[in-house]
Amino acid sequence: xxxxxRRLMEPPEPExxxxxxxxxxxxxxxxxxxxxxxxVGVVLAAVLVVGGLFVIAMAVLITVGLNGWASNK
Amino acid sequence: xxxxIRLIMFMTRPAVAVLFGLYAAIGLASTGHGEDRWLLARVLxxxxxxxxxxxxxxxxxxxxxxxxxxxxxxxxxxxxxxGRRTEMQVIGTVSAVVALAVSGTLGWPVVAxxxxxxxxxxxxxxxxxxxxxxxxxxxxxxxxxxxxTPYLVGHFAAVSRLGPADFTLLAGLYVTFxxxxxxxxxxxxxxxxxFGKRTFLVRHGRRPTCLFSAVCLAVGAGVLVTGxxxxxxxxxxxxxxxxxxxxxxxxxxxxxxxxxxxxxxxxALAIVGRGMxxxxxxxxxxxxxxxxxxxYTAVMAALALAFATQAVTMLRRGAFVKIGxxxxxxxxxxxx
Numbered sequence: 001x002x003x004x005x006r007r008l009m010e011p012p013e014p015e016x017x018x019x020x021x022x023x024x025x026x027x028x029x030x031x032x033x034x035x036x037x038x039x040v041g042v043v044l045a046a047v048l049v050v051g052g053l054f055v056i057a058m059a060v061l062i063t064v065g066l067n068g069w070a071s072n073k
Numbered sequence: 074x075x076x077x078i079r080l081i082m083f084m085t086r087p088a089v090a091v092l093f094g095l096y097a098a099i100g101l102a103s104t105g106h107g108e109d110r111w112l113l114a115r116v117l118x119x120x121x122x123x124x125x126x127x128x129x130x131x132x133x134x135x136x137x138x139x140x141x142x143x144x145x146x147x148x149x150x151x152x153x154x155x156g157r158r159t160e161m162q163v164i165g166t167v168s169a170v171v172a173l174a175v176s177g178t179l180g181w182p183v184v185a186x187x188x189x190x191x192x193x194x195x196x197x198x199x200x201x202x203x204x205x206x207x208x209x210x211x212x213x214x215x216x217x218x219x220x221x222t223p224y225l226v227g228h229f230a231a232v233s234r235l236g237p238a239d240f241t242l243l244a245g246l247y248v249t250f251x252x253x254x255x256x257x258x259x260x261x262x263x264x265x266x267x268f269g270k271r272t273f274l275v276r277h278g279r280r281p282t283c284l285f286s287a288v289c290l291a292v293g294a295g296v297l298v299t300g301x302x303x304x305x306x307x308x309x310x311x312x313x314x315x316x317x318x319x320x321x322x323x324x325x326x327x328x329x330x331x332x333x334x335x336x337x338x339x340x341a342l343a344i345v346g347r348g349m350x351x352x353x354x355x356x357x358x359x360x361x362x363x364x365x366x367x368x369y370t371a372v373m374a375a376l377a378l379a380f381a382t383q384a385v386t387m388l389r390r391g392a393f394v395k396i397g398x399x400x401x402x403x404x405x406x407x408x409x
Binding site: 035036037038040041043044047048051052053054055056059060062063064066067068069070071 | 091102107113355381390
């Protein structure tokens with residue numbers, strides 16, 4: 001059995017957070033926010049629509065929205 | 074009815090759907106038809122059908138493993154108790170039929186690609202073949218299927234032949250995807266190890282996985298930049314910065330700092346990866362539309378800024394994970 005495999009087969013230890021991260025929020029408290037990246041994305045999408053590039057504008061909006069939604073705000 | 078709509082939404086896996094959509098849009102944009110919205114709508118419909126079939130097969134085959142890795146997660150209908158096996162079988166079958174029917178309106182090369190993609194994807198998860206248990210082959214075959222199918226559907230929807238530049242672009246996307254999909258296994262490592270799913274991470278451990286991923290991401294980015302038509306300085310700079318950021322994140326991931334920290338780093342890597350794909354798509358579309366260099370540069374810079382700040386937010390705040398529903402609430406959900 002490979003060394004890495006054996007190590008991973010050991011029973012999981014209690015989870016610790018050596019690096020400080022904000023606590024996870026319950027589902028009902030999760031509020032997606034735009035943030036700076038989101039605002040830049042929305043403005044950029046508007047510029048792209050005006051410039052005639054509708055598809056890339058939608059791609060920017062959806063992707064920026066997904067990124068914002070995925071963060072633990 | 075509402076529950077079934079939610080079930081389909083869970084099954085589409087937003088992050089994977091966006092990735093497939095971007096590959097398909099890049100494939101279409103590489104032909105110069107990126108702004109043909111009617112064509113793109115049909116391409117995306119085919120992709121969603123393909124995705125739903127793949128998810129249905131995967132979730133049904135991996136139910137026991139997901140019960141350990143993702144217990145109670147409503148995004149996994151069978152273990153989150155938000156859907157039933159028969160419902161997933163029906164949704165998967167109907168999606169496959171819809172995908173094939175719509176692909177028929179896009180020409181025989183698209184039908185051939187979608188059929189091949191579905192066969193590979195189903196055999197990846199389902200027995201007797203079940204490529205997922207075959208180690209290195211699984212790590213190489215699944216990315217090929219998940220990159221080539223959307224890209225080629227997008228490409229063949231507009232043009233029925235492939236040039237050398239297309240193969241290079243496809244190769245760059247493929248190698249980059251390998252680098253990213255290896256990281257997914259960090260989340261699933263406990264269940265994979267217990268059920269003998271010999272992923273790269275299970276076989277080799279954390280550091281070699283990060284190293285191999287770094288090599289794939291760097292090589293893939295290089296291939297993409299060299300293979301794309303009319304590369305520009307803003308695109309090259311954007312890719313160089315993105316690659317440096319990903320290598321830095323992988324260096325951090327190589328040290329075990331806890332499960333939540335791993336999640337944050339991998340999510341930040343995904344944001345940077347999506348940003349680089351959007352840079353490529355924006356480049357292809359703006360070149361086709363003959364945008365001026367200042368306007369082109371401003372858009373590329375704004376894109377890089379947006380994704381960089383979102384990646385930093387992810388690193389600082391962590392990923393949002395929908396886990397923690399009680400057995401009672403999930404039972405209530407399925408009976409609604």
